[in-house]
Amino acid sequence: MSDHKTAIVTGAARGIGLATTHLFLAEGLSVAMVDRDAEELQRAADGLERVLPLPYDVSIPEQVDAIMAETIQHFGRIDCLVNNAGVADFGPIEDTSFARWRTVMETNLDGVFLCSQAAIPHLKKTRGAIVNIASISGLRASTLRVAYGTSKAAVIHLTQQQAAELGEYGIRANCVAPGPVRTKLAMAVHTPEIIDAYHDAIPLNRYGAEDEIAHVIAFLCSDKASYVTGQLISADGGFESTGIGLPAVRAKGDFA
Numbered sequence: 659m660s661d662h663k664t665a666i667v668t669g670a671a672r673g674i675g676l677a678t679t680h681l682f683l684a685e686g687l688s689v690a691m692v693d694r695d696a697e698e699l700q701r702a703a704d705g706l707e708r709v710l711p712l713p714y715d716v717s718i719p720e721q722v723d724a725i726m727a728e729t730i731q732h733f734g735r736i737d738c739l740v741n742n743a744g745v746a747d748f749g750p751i752e753d754t755s756f757a758r759w760r761t762v763m764e765t766n767l768d769g770v771f772l773c774s775q776a777a778i779p780h781l782k783k784t785r786g787a788i789v790n791i792a793s794i795s796g797l798r799a800s801t802l803r804v805a806y807g808t809s810k811a812a813v814i815h816l817t818q819q820q821a822a823e824l825g826e827y828g829i830r831a832n833c834v835a836p837g838p839v840r841t842k843l844a845m846a847v848h849t850p851e852i853i854d855a856y857h858d859a860i861p862l863n864r865y866g867a868e869d870e871i872a873h874v875i876a877f878l879c880s881d882k883a884s885y886v887t888g889q890l891i892s893a894d895g896g897f898e899s900t901g902i903g904l905p906a907v908r909a910k911g912d913f914a
């Protein structure tokens with residue numbers, strides 16, 4: 659077994675997955691970078707040491723088996739699995755065809771199930787950790803998120819199932835629910851009105867940065883979290899905690 663702990667990060671070609679990869683490398687881990695966008699993955703991996711780019715799709719069982727086999731062949735061990743690959747497809751319930759619903763579920767839910775299941779024999783050997791990436795949308799319902807929000811709520815529960823069953827092997831499973839993160843993609847599609855509305859609704863008055871999510875993921879993977887399993891951490895600037903935190907109420911106070 660290699661001396662370097664090894665993490666598998668899915669959706670590692672950009673955004674939160676790439677930030678997590680950079681942080682793991684800085685902490686001395688090796689990283690199997692998984693992403694179905696082969697070109698972007700290669701660009702992201704270029705020049706990095708101790709990485710193995712794996713251009714696979716987490717929703718296809720045979721490709722998931724290849725992810726595990728090639729990671730073991732290359733690094734000899736798997737200590738952490740970060741199920742980060744995700745797709746966002748927002749639309750009204752009535753316009754969400756079954757094909758769109760399945761596209762979201764395939765990656766966001768099936769992918770987490772498949773990768774985690776395939777990693778279990780290897781995580782047993784290292785008494786390793788799983789971190790699943792959900793979303794504020796899995797905790798709070800909103801318009802246009804029938805598939806995305808439901809998939810993320812399922813990921814939160816799947817994490818608890820994993821923790822309940824895998825604890826006896828020393829495998830921990832935890833979940834991170836980011837609020838809006840300032841990824842290139844989010845910034846490209848969020849209008850100034852949306853950016854202002856988030857500013858007002860989030861107690862910290864800003865979007866999160868990719869590395870702020872990565873630090874929570876890395877903590878949950880690390881030995882510092884050795885007695886933490888089955889938990890959900892919202893990394894969202896306080897967004898989820900503000901049940902009656904309407905901006906107008908926060909600013910002026912009321913008697914509710």
Ligand SMILES: NC(=O)c1ccc[n+]([C@@H]2O[C@H](COP(=O)([O-])OP(=O)(O)OC[C@H]3O[C@@H](n4cnc5c(N)ncnc54)[C@H](O)[C@@H]3O)[C@@H](O)[C@H]2O)c1
Binds near residue numbers: 714742836840
């Ligand atoms: N950005 C946000 O504001 C935000 C907020 C809450 C939750 N999240 C969640 O965080 C995770 C990462 O988000 P991001 O903003 O960095 O996303 P992103 O779109 O920038 O990156 C996601 C990566 O996953 C890859 N991917 C998608 N489906 C895949 C599949 N089936 N197999 C392999 N790779 C696949 C994509 O090619 C892409 O490179 C997602 O699960 C997302 O739902 C993001």
